[in-house]
Amino acid sequence: MTETAQSPAGPDAVPVAGPAADGATPPTEQPLKVALLGCGVVGSEVARMLVDSADDFTARIGRPLELVGIGVRRAGVERPGIDSALFTTDTEALVRRGDVDLVIEVIGGIEPAKSLILTAMEHGASVVTANKALLAEAGTDLFSAAEAAGVDLYFEAAVAGAIPIIRPLRESLVGDEITAVMGIVNGTTNFILDKMHGQGTGYADALAEAQALGYAEADPTADVEGFDAAAKAAILAGLAFHSRVRGVEVHREGITEITRSDIASAKAMGCVVKLLAICELSGEGAEATINARVHPAMIPEDHPLASVGGAYNAVFVESKAAGRLMFYGPGAGGSPTASAVLGDLVTVARNRTRHTRGPGESTYAQRPVHSIGEVVTRYHLSLEVDDRAGVLAAIAQCFAEHEVSVQTLRQVASPGEDGEARLVVVTHPAKDAALAACVRALDELPAVHEVLSVMRVEGL
Amino acid sequence: MTETAQSPAGPDAVPVAGPAADGATPPTEQPLKVALLGCGVVGSEVARMLVDSADDFTARIGRPLELVGIGVRRAGVERPGIDSALFTTDTEALVRRGDVDLVIEVIGGIEPAKSLILTAMEHGASVVTANKALLAEAGTDLFSAAEAAGVDLYFEAAVAGAIPIIRPLRESLVGDEITAVMGIVNGTTNFILDKMHGQGTGYADALAEAQALGYAEADPTADVEGFDAAAKAAILAGLAFHSRVRGVEVHREGITEITRSDIASAKAMGCVVKLLAICELSGEGAEATINARVHPAMIPEDHPLASVGGAYNAVFVESKAAGRLMFYGPGAGGSPTASAVLGDLVTVARNRTRHTRGPGESTYAQRPVHSIGEVVTRYHLSLEVDDRAGVLAAIAQCFAEHEVSVQTLRQVASPGEDGEARLVVVTHPAKDAALAACVRALDELPAVHEVLSVMRVEGL
Known part of the structure; x- marks a missing residue:
């Protein structure tokens, strides 16, 4: 402004209005x-x-x-x-x-x-x-x-x-150690699961409604099979843990096999079913490895992610110093996505005007992604079994042999004419590989007619 | 990496580990x-x-x-x-x-x-x-x-x-038009109001408890009188609306006069009382003006801000394209604040390494801050009045004369021996100045013994 003050207009010249008035560089016309x-x-x-x-x-x-x-x-x-x-x-x-x-x-x-x-x-x-x-x-x-x-x-x-999540991970939290990211990042599946939970709609009908409303595409594979969420999980995990994570490295399960009975089981537990994208760091320091996964999971009704409805998205971030942060907003749509695009456009344009660049990729930590078998979570299992003495003991024994500790085991339906009973088992945290082996063994037990569903439980 | 491959170690040379391996500039030793x-x-x-x-x-x-x-x-x-x-x-x-x-x-x-x-x-x-x-x-x-x-x-x-809010406003949403920011940005007052709401504690006792736990300082003025929140509101309003807003321009009311009766009134309405920082843009385009204010307000129990407890903070941002976003996390404390400081430190250090600077201040819009009198909100009033015929009509008439439209008017306590009744009035949105004039007039009415409380209602 000194030069302006010394211009021919004299020392009392009124400062130029607009950006120049607050000391910023005047706009270049080009x-x-x-x-x-x-x-x-x-x-x-x-x-x-x-x-x-x-x-x-x-x-x-x-x-x-x-x-x-x-x-x-x-x-x-x-x-x-x-x-x-x-x-x-x-x-x-x-x-x-x-x-x-x-x-x-x-x-x-x-x-x-x-x-x-x-x-x-x-x-x-x-x-x-x-x-x-x-x-x-x-x-x-x-x-x-x-x-x-x-x-x-x-x-x-x-x-x-529209939710600012890339910049917070890439810049705001770059002085901290992020340990976990967990979110609802696909609005289509969230809409379908909402319908199933709220109105008792079956999967096929809920999908058809989502398609009719334009929330799901004619070919819904990318959404309902979790590919879209897995791509996002890969991006989030890479940013959070300063590593490279590709979409194919993300363990992926969709929602196409979720039944009314799964939803009812979740309700009976005081839970809702959500398709979650989860990125976690296991271990400390240089030994730490990444797990990145997308799957449906039961979460308690009072968990903040449980109330994220319809086409909204929400992402939880946990870090050592900041603690637990949540980001919430519209997860898709023309205007919200345009807002995010244009925020980036202004930043990139400012960088170009200043002949500089933003922070770029940070993958120095090069942490490996470990397999889903190593992941430790709780599980909810629903089994159809013989309704006779000794069955519970055989089932409990099977869990114990596979080192999966049982938290609760209860009979949820009275036996039918055919002498069947339905059992619901909720485990303590167990390795995915151990649980999978246990489920295979349960399937072999003569007393077990069918393993009706296996779903992870998160956020407890 | 081409040069490395042609180095004396030969074409099979193992790439250098660490940052250089992903194409980034190797760290300068200085x-x-x-x-x-x-x-x-x-x-x-x-x-x-x-x-x-x-x-x-x-x-x-x-x-x-x-x-x-x-x-x-x-x-x-x-x-x-x-x-x-x-x-x-x-x-x-x-x-x-x-x-x-x-x-x-x-x-x-x-x-x-x-x-x-x-x-x-x-x-x-x-x-x-x-x-x-x-x-x-x-x-x-x-x-x-x-x-x-x-x-x-x-x-x-x-x-x-620790909540990333400055960077999202300054960068992520810079391609959008922010229209409102509303948040709980002071953990001390939030803790006190929580105590009053949850345990029916009076203000003085809740403050003493906050002090004993280290959540409030020996001199709690900056927090309980809203100075801290007003400073934050000024910063948020300036960033959101590309203007300069000073702390003294923020209308400020603290929580020291909140009574148990106010809390009970809020509960009766299905609301909780929170100290809110609110920044809004009124009007369109070049004519738009800013209002920035900090005051206690009743918000519905199912509003997302209602469940923000204890020392947590949350900020809602509304913009034209992105819609409604929420940011939630720990609002204070050594580690969370250090996380935010160090995120900035890395960004600033990266800028310095690249001989550049961040986006700086953006105040080109230079929107004026309008006075609290122009602000339009709903109000909850509690009055002690004569319990006799004609009183309701006189009171309703007083509201009508001041162009404050009444949504509900109800008697909440049976008359005591002294022929008094308590009335609760909830208004439709009205200008602050009109409401203030109405309250002065109510105070003059012979039938009104006392205006017990006047509180804004937000988030309906």
């Missing part, structure tokens, strides 16, 4: 060029917000943004509020222009997203992506390419929609 | 020098964590940190696990050394903290502080000094302890 790849639910919201709030973006970044092109699969589709001259089906040419500063990828899936991002980086653009599947599969390639090109790769929108 | 100002509950935890996790800090920053001195008021006090050679009572000399890269201020209060921070910046150090009172009073001076010196000023620990 805009930063932005290319948008994909214009579906998220992309069209991003494009509209870039136009609607252009002045705010300029003030917050210190330079204007200019949307120079939108790569789409099909030309000629009208998007209200978006200049149709921006659309191009030659997305490859868009990322090869060489004058693009910032690329936003909201196409999803592995290809062509991966090639486009790599090409964009080679041509000097920083990238903001919402693509969890790609990051979980090929994060290593992308981060290396960003490093080699000296550009940023940001991805807040890839996990838990 | 450490970044850190000075710590204050060694109380937070400071001693920071000092210990810096030593205990030194290798992790080096890997995460890319350069080692070296704690070069700890400024304390009294020498000779032993702090377990901290090298006593680091202590100095000449804190001024510590920040004048000129070779210090990073200064952590956890002294608290206005002076000497302010002068020490300004001196440290003038001598080229970036600063991390947990000092909400100072930021709320003299933030402008500090941010200008940081800008002039080209250094960073980070302050995640100043609001809501």
Whole structure:
């Protein structure tokens, strides 16, 4: 401001209004060029917000943004509020222009997203992506390419929609030791489980309703089989534990086999069933290993995650110094995801304006991921057994032989005409491998007609 | 890695382990020098964590940190696990050394903290502080000094302890329009109100218990009169609305006048009483103004903030695109606050290593703060009135004359021997100024013996 005060306007000159007035660098007129790849639910919201709030973006970044092109699969589709001259089906040419500063990828899936991002980086653009599947599969390639090109790769929108969770893990908690991350990170399955719990709907009907409402896709595999949540768990585990974790390293069980009887069992225990993404560090210091898993689990009704309903997401983070933190908000949808994308865009644009980069990947700890067999949790088992003397003893003996300690064992249904009884067993924490061996042995016992369900119990 | 492969060790050379292996810049040996100002509950935890996790800090920053001195008021006090050679009572000399890269201020209060921070910046150090009172009073001076010196000023620990809230507001949501922030940001008052609600304890006894347990200070004014929460509200409002808001601009009411009868009234309504910090934007675009206030309020028992107990904090953020987000965690304490301080320290150290700075202050919107009189909320009033015909009509008339619309009006206690009745009135949303005028008029009504309490109702 000293120079302004000495300008020809004299010492009483009124300071320039706007950003310059609070000591920040005045906006350079040269805009930063932005290319948008994909214009579906998220992309069209991003494009509209870039136009609607252009002045705010300029003030917050210190330079204007200019949307120079939108790569789409099909030309000629009208998007209200978006200049149709921006659309191009030659997305490859868009990322090869060489004058693009910032690329936003909201196409999803592995290809062509991966090639486009790599090409964009080679041509000097920083990238903001919402693509969890790609990051979980090929994060290593992308981060290396960003490093080699000296550009940023940001991805807040890839996990838990609008909820700020990447930046808190990558930056806010970077002076602490995170020990566990546990969350509901898939809204589709959460909606289905909610329906099953609240209205007693069966899985198939709940899925059909989710599809009718647009919460589930025609092919729901990625959601209901846990692939989407596993990709997010891989990203969270990698960030939390300064290691590389790929989607395929995450143990994954979906919700397609959850029955009304499982839900009823959970209710009888004062629990709800949720699809959880869990990342934990086991052991201390250099010996510590990671477990990352996605599976349905029973959690107590008074657990904070139990009340996370519908399409909402929530993530718990536990660390040595900070203790227990929770982050909650809309987990998907055009506007919330666009909010996360644009938060990253401003950060990356600020970095570019200052000729610098964000923190990048941190994988120095290189902790291995251990197998699901080593994971220790509690289990809830439901068994159909003979209703006669000695059966309970045989079953208890089977658990003891496999070193699975039983917390409660109770008969929940009166025997039918056929002399059957239903037993519910809740174990103390046990190794997954031990429990699996125990379940196989139970299946062999003549007194056991069927092992109806086995589900983990978390959050006790 | 190409160069390594061509090194004399031959093409089969094993890649170098550690950070260099994932393509990051190998750590420069020259450490970044850190000075710590204050060694109380937070400071001693920071000092210990810096030593205990030194290798992790080096890997995460890319350069080692070296704690070069700890400024304390009294020498000779032993702090377990901290090298006593680091202590100095000449804190001024510590920040004048000129070779210090990073200064952590956890002294608290206005002076000497302010002068020490300004001196440290003038001598080229970036600063991390947990000092909400100072930021709320003299933030402008500090941010200008940081800008002039080209250094960073980070302050995640100043609001809501370990909960990442500053970075989400300053960075994650910077592409969105935040419309409201509402939170429980003072653990001491939350503990006291919890006691009053849960155990029916009176204010004085609940305060004494908080003091005995170390949750409240001997002089509890800053907490119970809402000064601490008001400073935090000022910081949150400034960040959320890209404006400057000072602590004195925040309307402030403490909890010292909350009675058992207020708590009972809240319970009767299915509510709890919480001390809330609220920052809202009223109006649209360039015309929008800010209101920032701290006061006790009744909120419904099923509101997520209602179950935030004891020394925990929680902050709700509402924005146009992201919707409703919540952040929850420990609001104070040595370790949680140290976690936030050290997250900032790593970020600031990374910036310094890359010769860059973080986003700095964003106050371009320069929105004015409007007075409490303009704020629109619901109110709960408790009145002692004559128990005779015509009284209800007179009271209803008084509300109508002041344009305060009544939602419910009910008699809660049977009349005593003296012909008195107690009335509870809950209003529809009304302007604070209108309500205040109405309360003055009610006080003048011959039929009204006393206005027992007036409390805002939020979160309906």
